[in-house]
Amino acid sequence: MSPAAALSLASFVALLMLGLALLISTVRIIIGPTLADRVLALDLLTVVAMGFVAAIAIRTGLTLYLDIAIALALLGFLATIALARYIMSRRLKSGGAPQ
Amino acid sequence: MITDLLVYTGCVVLVLGAAFTLIASIGVVRLPDLYTRMHAASKAGAVGGGLVLLAVALTCFDAGVALRAVVGIVFLLLTTPVGAHLLARANHHITDQKLNDGSITQLKSRNRRNPQR
């Protein structure tokens, strides 16, 4: 197998797996049960999406996609921090009332 | 010759990274409580994402791009545990989660009024 063909096959398989991972982590976002579970799944979803974009960068050979992937990872991190803080402050503000 | 070897290695690393990410998402759905799910998301997720970025570095043949990918990996490995830690801390502050083996986490008693489930 030539290197180009191997790369094409590997990126196809990787994109398939990452797409499946996107779907599966969406299941956890939907079923919850707590907000923290959903935030965790959302965090994983951004990492998976980052991997997806990076795999597209390999498949198309456009390295510009790499910058998008890194920016996405940064965005996911900030979103997780913000949501974690929100989980904490929401409980403190509402004085222990359930959601 | 050496470039071919790099590309083949990149292929293996890419599929391995995608597999770890897939396992992380399966773990997030299969595992029974938030903390165990966090193990799957933070470890397998970070390793999976890092390996995919490593595959980009191996197959691009451009020192600048490879360096950016490596910086991305370092960034991912630095931020993932911080994110997981913050989320675990937030959850720990608002709940007393009953773990599988029956041990209850009562590290802080001030927020015990209303377990979330």
Add this chain to the structure above:
Amino acid sequence: MSVAVIVLGLALLWAAMTGSFSGLNLLLGAAIGTLAVLLLRKSLAQPRAVHKLRMAVSLAGLFLRELALSAVRVAIVVLTPNLKSALHPEIVAFPLSVRSDAEITLLANLITLTPGTLSIDVSADRSVLYVHVLTASTSQNVIVEIANGFEARVRELFA
């Protein structure tokens, strides 16, 4: 001698970043590297800076090995058909002997990405780190492992 190595490394890094290894570009990188070293000469002048750098690199190597191991172990647990028997989650209170913010932060992050452990919270007086363990053998084992492994290395690094 070590300054020359740092400048050379920075010049190569510059060339890699800008994507051109021409002589002029390397020279520019070396000039910028020299400027950076001049700006940082106070912190570089620490007596054991090189020794510490070596220790940090060896800690990073250990960390990468443990990270690979931990990902494989989590993957095995996730893919076990009988999940209940593979899991023994537990929260362990780990008594901290390191005190500064930087040391605790580094240790907590290292713990999170190593096999079977996840740091959850630090007690208000900074004496205890709460660690969640995925497959605990005994909590005593976990404590001894962390204390002799990463905590010792971190303390050495900041000493």
